[in-house]
Every structure is written in C-alpha cells, then in structure tokens.
C-alpha cells in the first residue's frame with residue numbers, strides 16, 4: 001500500500017532531491033500545473049533570452065548575427081543539448097521543423113533505404129498526426145507501399161520480410177503505455193525492417209537510450225517536457241551508422257552540403273544536417289535552446305524515480321478519494337510500463353476538467369472521455385498531487401462540475 005496522507009506527502013517534498021529544480025521555472029501563483037506533457041511551463045531565463053535575441057541579435061546586429069550569434073548552428077547546438085536525454089551521441093540529434101514534418105522525413109528516408117519492401121507498420125490509436133503523416137506518405141509513395149495499422153499486441157508478429165519500417169510512439173499520448181524500445185527494435189531488425197520511435201511523450205520525462213536500443217531513427221517534441229514554448233521546434237535522431245546513406249525527400253538548402261555557395265544542384269550535407277530543410281525560426285529555437293538549460297545536471301534516473309512515485313501516489317489517491325464517482329484508470333498500474341502521465345476515464349470528463357482548471361488544477365481532456373494529468377518531476381511536488389485529488393474529490397462531491405459553463409467546449413481541449 002502506498003501511503004497517501006498529507007503528512008507523508010509533505011515529508012516526501014522535504015526529502016525530494018529535485019525540489020530545488022522548481023526554482024528554475026516561472027510558475028504562476030496558486031496553480032497546480034499537471035499539463036507539462038502538453039505544454040511545458042516557462043523556464044526562467046527564456047524571457048530575458050528572447051528579449052536579447054530581439055533587441056540585440058536582431059535589432060542591433062541584424063544579419064551579422066547568423067555568424068556572430070551563431071544562429072546558423074542553432075539546430076546542431078540544441079540537438080547536442082537534447083542528445084543526452086535520449087541516449088544519443090551529440091552528432092546524432094538536430095533540432096528542426098515540427099514533429100509531424102520530422103516524422104515524414106525519417107519515415108520516407110527509411111522507406112527509401114528499404115526500397116522494394118511494401119509495408120509501413122504502426123498501431124491504431126497512435127497520436128493522430130503520426131497516423132495522418134504516414135497515410136500521406138504511403139499515399140504519396142503509391143501502390144507499392146501500404147500502411148498497415150496493427151494492434152499493439154500483434155505488432156511483433158506482423159513485422160515480416162516485406163516491412164520497410166515500423167513507426168511507433170514510445171509512450172502513448174493517452175494511456176501512457178510504454179513500449180519496450182529495445183525488444184521491438186530488435187524484432188524489427190530481425191526481419192530487416194527499420195525502426196522509427198516518436199519520443200514526444202518520453203523526452204525529458206523518462207530515460208531513453210536510443211543507442212542501447214539500436215534505434216535507427218527517432219523524432220520528438222520541443223514544447224512538452226522540454227518546455228521550449230508553444231510551437232517550439234521539434235528534433236530528430238538518425239543513428240550515426242545511417243548518416244552517410246540516409247536521404248530524405250525535403251531537400252531544402254539548409255540540408256545542402258554548402259548552402260552559401262548557392263549551387264544549382266542539391267548535394268546533401270555529410271552529417272545529420274542533411275535532415276534539415278529551410279531557415280530556422282531563430283526566436284523559437286532560441287527559446288528552446290535556453291529552456292534546455294533547465295535540464296543541466298539533471299539525472300533522468302532520479303526524474304524517473306520521482307515520476308513513478310508521483311504517479312503511484314496519484315493513482316492511490318484517486319482510488320481512495322474518487323471511488324464513488326465512476327472514475328476508471330486508463331493507465332497501467334505497473335509503474336514500469338507507463339510514462340509520466342495518467343489518464344482517467346470519466347463520463348463527464350470534459351466538464352470535470354473545466355471545473356478543475358477553474359479551481360487552479362490544470363490538466364487536459366482527450367476525446368472521447370479521458371482526463372489526462374501530466375507529472376513533471378522538475379516542478380511538481382507530492383503535496384501538489386495531494387491537493388489536486390482533494391480538489392477533484394470536492395468537485396465531484398459538490399456537483400460543481402455540473403455548472404453550465406463547464407460544458408461549453410473550446411477549440412482546444
């Protein structure tokens with residue numbers, strides 16, 4: 001049994017080695033933020049950095065800043081900061097584009113490397129953009145390459161000699177179910193298929209070791225657990241062994257070997273920069289670059305341990321305090337099999353979440369009936385979790401969620 005008393009939670013906070021990390025962030029007063037898996041909070045220093053980029057680098061130094069502020073190397077510089085969080089070498093990760101676009105580039109590159117094979121495998125219920133981009137890719141590649149959508153417990157059996165690439169999200173965006181990255185990658189390789197991992201709900205939340213898993217490609221998101229700000233650039237990973245041969249279809253000038261020679265013919269850069277497309281959004285990239293400093297000196301194993309303790313506590317508290325309110329657990333009870341968020345299935349989940357947000361507990365809602373709560377060990381504490389469930393219990397007990405305003409849907413849930 002996991003202790004759930006307020007005293008115990010406060011004691012955990014006092015003994016928490018990550019407690020000082022909260023100081024690295026600008027959190028609004030009176031808010032318990034449990035949506036860092038969707039939009040991370042503002043790290044301290046980002047606002048000053050952006051002001052400097054605008055006023056000095058852009059305002060004063062103008063175009064010289066491509067060299068003097070090293071704007072040109074932002075994709076590689078930020079990539080090097082992300083690499084240790086995903087178990088990659090510094091030259092295996094670049095910041096670029098959005099997760100959707102990166103997924104298209106690496107999946108297309110994998111299909112090209114495995115030309116002649118006819119299948120792309122993914123799972124139903126994967127994050128929609130992953131499914132959509134793969135549908136677009138297979139449509140673009142024509143009748144020779146088809147997308148096969150396979151239930152997760154049958155994926156390993158479905159991988160065969162016709163499979164070009166397997167594309168999976170490591171931590172599921174609703175259930176938080178986590179794949180065994182090494183086992184699935186090995187199963188793909190055993191049949192000669194390539195493996196793409198989407199790390200959007202993993203990076204900065206759970207330890208990832210792409211090199212140890214032997215992964216070929218990966219993509220991930222900059223605005224979730226990496227706190228890069230709304231619409232932050234994403235990143236991608238290409239294993240060093242593939243970098244000389246890999247070719248992606250979006251052959252823009254930032255992927256060229258010598259972009260400033262302005263040659264007519266495309267020739268890819270000799271390293272991971274060949275995965276780049278066009279000009280970097282310098283302000284957005286600078287925000288992510290600065291935000292990454294919040295992870296300096298952070299041991300992901302310590303983050304994982306706290307994340308598991310926080311999610312264990314949340315599940316135990318929900319079981320204790322919400323048992324009469326028709327709330328089901330949509331996430332694995334096994335802390336080794338889930339990432340760093342927990343989803344609750346609840347018929348009136350949308351309205352309950354709106355009521356929670358009004359009371360200062362911010363999570364989100366995912367259709368059709370999931371309330372989702374993110375656990376970000378760098379800035380969320382044990383007492384925060386206790387208070388959040390206490391407030392949720394009160395919302396159920398008083399029927400507060402039934403008020404009409406909580407049932408009006410916004411464009412973004």
Ligand SMILES: *Cc1c(COP(=O)(O)O)cnc(C)c1O
Nearest residue numbers: 098099100127169173198200221
């Ligand atoms: C958040 C998320 C994305 C986001 O894609 P964008 O192109 O940045 O909008 C993609 N895939 C997964 C699995 C995600 O969780």
